[in-house]
Amino acid sequence: MQKYLTDNKDRFLNELLDLLRIPSVSADSKFKEDTRRAAEFVRQSIEDAGADWVKIFETPGHPIVYGEKIVNPAAPTVLIYGHYDVQPADPYELWDSPPFEPVIKNERIYARGACDDKGQFYMHIKALEMMISTKSLPCNVKIMIEGEEEVGSDHLGEFVKAHRDMLACDTILISDTSIIANDVPSIEVGLRGLTYLEVEVIGANRDLHSGVYGGAVANPINVLCEMIASLHDENGHITIPGFYDNVEELTADERTAMNEAPFDLEEYKQDLLIEDVKGEAGYTTIERTSIRPTLDVNGIWGGYIGEGAKTVLPSKAYAKISMRLVPNQTDKEIEEKFTKHFLSIAPPSVKVSVKPHHGGLPYVNPTDSIEYEAASLAMEESFGKKPIPTRGGGSIPIVALFEQELGRKSILMGFGLDIDALHSPNESYGLFNYYKGIETIPLFFKHYAALKKEE
């Protein structure tokens, strides 16, 4: 199998580059056609890999690509999940090279989606091709690649509910996460949930002259700033009533273990060019980004933002606000608590509305599961080192949904790195990581099949 990989290295890379050239930005309707082209590309790739059948399933949003390879009804079945949609690429001017014209520099692929998630899910299609071509596929494989992960997987839930039998499996394998370093493999056993909302603050019924009305009429920008500022106290705690009610508190031992993961605060600050970190008092950076919930403004706008100066007292101001959740918070619960609180702190001089965007539940996978053991053995074999279990700060809402609808745990065997700049300009993915993933995935199938036999 290693030989097959070596012989096809260049083709495996070029195919990924072709996929990265398609600007499948799910959040922006002007890329609707491109997103569909990406789905077609994925369908063709799965077919070429040797699947029994592949199909593009329509949804009210972007389509879902699904395919199967059933080698033996008695063998365990692994469902592979990934997403072909990507984050918006703006601000474009901050990219060193165009986001949808991939380039290879110092052994890295630079392009939007290089790691998240095109580079990672495509490893599975290539691994599948290898295993089928070399007649060494020990499990049945089902593969589902969606196009709305970056906008909250709005229609995947209904799809999974409607196709429970088709998707029936023993576990779900997902590569959409990171390892600590190329010489420090790790597996994410926890993910944060997400509640994402957009708020609108309206003052007067029209933009006003700041000289004629300033000081007497509420300025929606100032009010929005005051409301947002009040959402954290001086210790960085979130002030929304009941926000922490269901937060799972880890034991001292669990926290100690977690903080033993390799982490250098100075390097961290150096990489980001910051003088200091900022977060909830009483918790380390590792804890702040994994076991603690957060609240961040992802975007804000209002008034005159053009060149020069305009002395306007604007009528409206907006913000996109998201909260990362931890067990056992739920996105619905937090959405309700945020909305109730935010409306309650609005002064009578303005009108405030809150529009929910999307959300997802937090998730934790035990390290004593068969899928974890298989992933751990596979990585140990390919990296030559036993991986460390970590809890990530990101969210893959679908994982909680799988557990709920399919009754199966997901194993998050990702191969990215912190430096990949996901969601940022100059996103990249290491060639080492791409090929290491293609090498490791078949080992997961091997160990998983073996462990299931022993069950």
Next chain:
Amino acid sequence: MQKYLTDNKDRFLNELLDLLRIPSVSADSKFKEDTRRAAEFVRQSIEDAGADWVKIFETPGHPIVYGEKIVNPAAPTVLIYGHYDVQPADPYELWDSPPFEPVIKNERIYARGACDDKGQFYMHIKALEMMISTKSLPCNVKIMIEGEEEVGSDHLGEFVKAHRDMLACDTILISDTSIIANDVPSIEVGLRGLTYLEVEVIGANRDLHSGVYGGAVANPINVLCEMIASLHDENGHITIPGFYDNVEELTADERTAMNEAPFDLEEYKQDLLIEDVKGEAGYTTIERTSIRPTLDVNGIWGGYIGEGAKTVLPSKAYAKISMRLVPNQTDKEIEEKFTKHFLSIAPPSVKVSVKPHHGGLPYVNPTDSIEYEAASLAMEESFGKKPIPTRGGGSIPIVALFEQELGRKSILMGFGLDIDALHSPNESYGLFNYYKGIETIPLFFKHYAALKKEE
């Protein structure tokens, strides 16, 4: 003279509409050529009115148009000031008709600049034409129309300094303010000053994934909101140290007199569609918009502001912030105090910079001056009612500069109304006001010349 006005009513209006069709937005460089066309239009109009000579003076920014009509070296000289540049028209989508395609609806002219200041300074050119054509100009007239008032008159200061002799005059007449109502004429004797700045807050060196870094790395939007929120206390007082040091406190009598001006809070709220006003505790709406300094955010932006949701932890956030000043604050003093304070409250986790845009000094003109008396008599004659002295909230920085450089007071005989929506979508100017201005201005010259004789 009244006959001349009646005979030429339609032409006077059509000429103004032609001027309003030129998008002379000084803040935005993409309108540079249009702004120059407006200057040329003004030059031609002054020439056609019968001036001895007119010239376009170049500046590092937009040009200044200047012309003269000297009838008698012994007669008093009045300098007319106005500006042909206008505020940006965005948001365009909120206009009922295109901002630079003027339309007449219910006796009002709708267009950007209809009132501020094209409609108002053009009245002077038409009044000048009337007085010259009817051989009834009792004073020497100098007229200076600039193109950078909406961006802080950056180059007018140097120009005035460099042309003190050319601009020598007995008083300066300006129409760039409002009256209380068409049946309640008024004259502004006070103007607020202005300090306008732009602030930048930088967190990490790149946009980050809000899941991977959220909660540990400072979010520049959240930080900016906290910094802005902290600039006012719970009573609406501005918290910048020393901000109120030089604020002139009016006597109880002065405040009582000022609050006797016709004002209906319910109408005011109804017009703006707001449940409540918001401002500094202990002061009325009239006081908050005239004798008290203010701080407003005129624009804010950062992060993802496109369609849909992006879970980004942005690298940068920006805001445009302006402060209205009252006697005896100075724009430089407040610029320094704001900058010093704003930098001092920045947490170590971010980098903050403050860039000054422009400013202007506050101004007050005594009601016992000859020019005030002349304006009062002129309005009383044309409106049939003695005007009320008021203090406006807006700023005309140039007025303080005139006093400093030319040693002369300005008289603010404006004809606008609060409903004109200056700086807002659907700016308009009443036909009544336009013609009433053209009718009143010659009366000012008549009374001013007479009063100067009596001196």
